[in-house]
Structures are given as structure tokens and as C-alpha cells.
Amino acid sequence: MTVASEILKRNSSQIMENWESLVKKEIPASNISSDLALRNQLPNVLEDIADIIDLYDEFSELEKNKKYEAILKNSYDHGRHRATTSHYTLQQILKEYVIFHKVLTETLVKNKVYTKKVGNTLKYTLETAMLTSATSFSDSLQEMREKLIGTLAHDIRNPISAAYFALDVINSSDDKERIESLKTMGLRSLKKSLDLVEGLLDAISVKAGEGITLNFSEIDLVREIRWVYKEASEIYNNEINFECKEKEIIGIFDGTALRRVVENLVANAVKYGSRNSKIAMMIENAVDEVVIKVHNIGKPINKSSQSEIFEFLNRGSKSQNSELAGWGMGLTLVKSVALAHGGKVTLESNKEQGTTFSIILKKNFNQPGKVRTELNYSPN
Structure with missing residues (x-):
């Protein structure tokens, strides 16, 4: 032998x-x-x-x-x-x-x-x-399906709640401008819910290496992210700042996916940042690409965990790292969406400067249409 x-x-x-x-x-x-x-x-x-x-x-x-x-x-x-x-x-x-x-x-x-x-x-x-x-x-495939469905189902709650609120507060005695404003808010939230339901149905049929389906079109990115800022300002107690020098940034993006990505990062900033600390949302424009940043002050993410935090399947079904246990699949989707836009996501986190997630996106990496994202594996 x-x-x-x-x-x-x-x-x-x-x-x-x-x-x-x-x-x-x-x-x-x-x-x-x-x-x-x-x-x-x-x-x-x-x-x-x-x-x-x-x-x-x-x-x-x-x-x-x-x-x-x-x-x-x-x-x-x-x-x-x-x-x-x-x-x-x-x-x-x-x-x-x-x-x-x-x-x-x-x-x-x-x-x-x-x-x-x-x-x-x-x-x-x-x-x-x-x-x-x-x-x-x-x-692993079943785990991905469950997490994708769970993440999408969770994300659907906010726009449905916003639509319900808009419809609930409309009063026949309100002036026409207020009624139109609430109506627009409700319809916009319901449209977002329908987009997420479509993604939920796609997640049920996910195969090896696949993530969510993205729908690319020419849009104004500033408008999409500003909407996230306004909605987050109404939902959270934290002071949220939005910084962007451009009035509009046109490119081929999936607006629904990018709103979800930024919403996810803002929610994490609230959850893991210092209580009631300021949260900054920033857009930096360049010739061929754009960078979206979300920054918060609070307990930093350990250096040894910073690369692993984006790799859902690398962590196993039950993470041994307690610091990562609560992040779920959200950051894996953030990475997948960034890669599908020809970009990447980076993380800087330390005690002195706080935590900043940066999403780098190519403006014209894709053609208009639907694309299924990939879940990439990085060996430890």
C-alpha cells in the first residue's frame, strides 16, 4: 500500500x-x-x-x-x-x-x-x-436560492409599505398638489415592487453560478440614487447626506438593481454604524465610469474579514466568523451587480475614518437588455 x-x-x-x-x-x-x-x-x-x-x-x-x-x-x-x-x-x-x-x-x-x-x-x-x-x-444551490428569495422578499417590504402609506394618508379634502404627490409616490413604490417580484420569480430557477437577472437601459443614475437618499432620509433616524456635483449622469445601468444595492449599503451603515451617526452617500463622476460611495462611522470591519465579507458561499452555510454572520447575502449581490456593470466593489474600514463601501461602475459596459449575473468564487 x-x-x-x-x-x-x-x-x-x-x-x-x-x-x-x-x-x-x-x-x-x-x-x-x-x-x-x-x-x-x-x-x-x-x-x-x-x-x-x-x-x-x-x-x-x-x-x-x-x-x-x-x-x-x-x-x-x-x-x-x-x-x-x-x-x-x-x-x-x-x-x-x-x-x-x-x-x-x-x-x-x-x-x-x-x-x-x-x-x-x-x-x-x-x-x-x-x-x-x-x-x-x-x-449550495438550494442555499443560494433561499438566500436570493429571502433577500428579494425582504426588499419588497419597503416599497409596499411606502405605497400603503401614500394611499392611506390621501384625504379627499387634500389639495390637488398633495394628492398628486402622494399618488406619484404610491405608483413609484408599486412599480418598484413589481420589478422585485420579477426578480423573485427569476431566483426560483437559479442554476450553478447564477445570481439575479438585471435589466439594462439608458438612465440618469443621479436620479435613481437621489430617490434612495430621499426614501432613506424618511425611514431612518440617522442624518443622511447626499453629495454629487453633477445634475445628471447618463449611462447604461440597471436602475432597480443599483437602488437595491445602495439601499442595502445604507441599511448596513445604519445597522452596524454608531447610533444616530451621520451617513454619507456620494457619487463621483469620471469619463467612462462612476463611483457610488456609502460611508458611516462606527466599529470597523476587521481587516482579515474584509475580503471574505463579499463571498457568501466561501463562508459556508454557518459562518464561523461571528462578525460576518449577520451580513447574509446582501453584499454578495452588491458585488455581483458591480461586476455585471463591468466594475467592482471595494471596502475601506478603520477606527479613525470609519467604513466606506465604493461601487465602481462602467457607464457603457452593457447594451440595453436583460443579463443574468454571476456569483463569483474566490478561493481562500
């Missing part, structure tokens, strides 16, 4: 190259990923298998060892990664492991170290890894 283990470790690079070549031929979705992303946790799974073959003759001893726990973790992470990779399916993940088994077996046979005992151990460990990855993949 030790010799077989050494063969696998010595030939690990060639094994992964052979596996990758076959996977790219037989699994179309694999061609979307870079070589490093495609391999993901499988080199670690290979190392775990080699160690298991080296250490154990009996399956009854296998589950007591940390190496067995390691292969469970690595195959679990592999499944979660595939859930954020576009066009992957459960069948394709299982096929990846079938190909992996084939390449490992061929390597052992070629080096004349394949025995019944080695084959049984290899089969058992790979079946365990396969089952773990498949379960993780399915659970």
Missing part, C-alpha cells in the same frame, strides 16, 4: 494534467474555468487519497483518522466551488470523479502497483468524496 501511495504522490502533477485534459473534452462547463479554478480542491483530494492508501488496510479504521476528515472537507469545498461555476450540473460533478477514478487507476496499473486492496480503498475514498461533493453542490 505504501508503494502505491508513493506512486500517486510522485505522479500527482501528471495525474492532474491527464484529468484536466479529459474533463475539458467531456465536460463543456469545465472550459469556462481557469486551469487553477478547474482543479480547485482535487489536488488536495489526491493527496488525501494517497495518505489513506498508505495508512490503512481496513475500512473500519478509516473514519477515525484526520485524513478521512480532510478528504470530506476538500470534497465539500469542491462541490461549493462548482455551485458558483456557470453551467455546472450535478451530473457533471459526478463525471469529474468518474474520470478522476479512471486516471488514478490507470496510473497505478501502469506502475504495476494496483492490487485488489488498493483498488477497494481507492473506490471507497472516491465514492465518499463524490457523495460529499454532490451533496455540497446541491445544498
